[in-house]
Amino acid sequence: ADPTPDKAVGLDLAQAWPGAAAWLGRPCQYVQDAACDPADWTTHRFSEEAVAMTDAAVSGLMARAGAGRVTLVGWSGGGVMAALVAARREDVAGLVTIAAPLDLAVWTRSRGLSPLQGLDPADLPPIAAPQVHLTGAFDTVVRPTVVRPTARRLAGPLGQVETWPERHDCCWVARVDEIAAGLDSQR
Secondary structure: OOOOOOOHHHHHHHHHOOOOOOOOOOOOOOOOOOOOOOHOOOOOOHEEEEEEEHHHHHHHHHHHHHOOEEEEEEHHHOOOOOOOHHHOOOOOEEEEEEEOOOOOOHHHHHHOOOOOOOOHHHOOOOOOOOOOEEEEOOOOOHHHHHHHHHHHHHHOOEEEEEEEOOOOOOOOHHHHHHHHHHHHHHO
């Protein structure tokens, strides 16, 4: 009934990220809103409407900060949303996904879940921005085999696609400096 995760890894990543950062939860997470329907955080969590709302929120944050370029960083479903938003913007300076199921059809099948409705990063063309896509060797939620083919295609030959000795929700925050350095090395 409540889509808010027990552990706010995305928020922890934003707080630890070097330099200025803003954090967005996916639509209908971290809020109690009568306008939210269970489909908003289940089958339709990556709908066109959800991606458009997130894209608009990124634009709003950039306007408030006076930023001309943005680096999108997302963990798990936030990484899916970051990739979907990056694909529609011209001002993306970098894209980082961490433990993100970048092929939703393969991920739902591998987990025995109902298919999701909406957009899927596996259907995107390559994204023209420096990219780092990380998976966890000990991640039982989003296995590396679900991520690597799509991540490699999205990132192109210069992007970083790696599997690190981590679990799904630990211990990425302790490695944000290393993650950011990997992205910076592509610029």
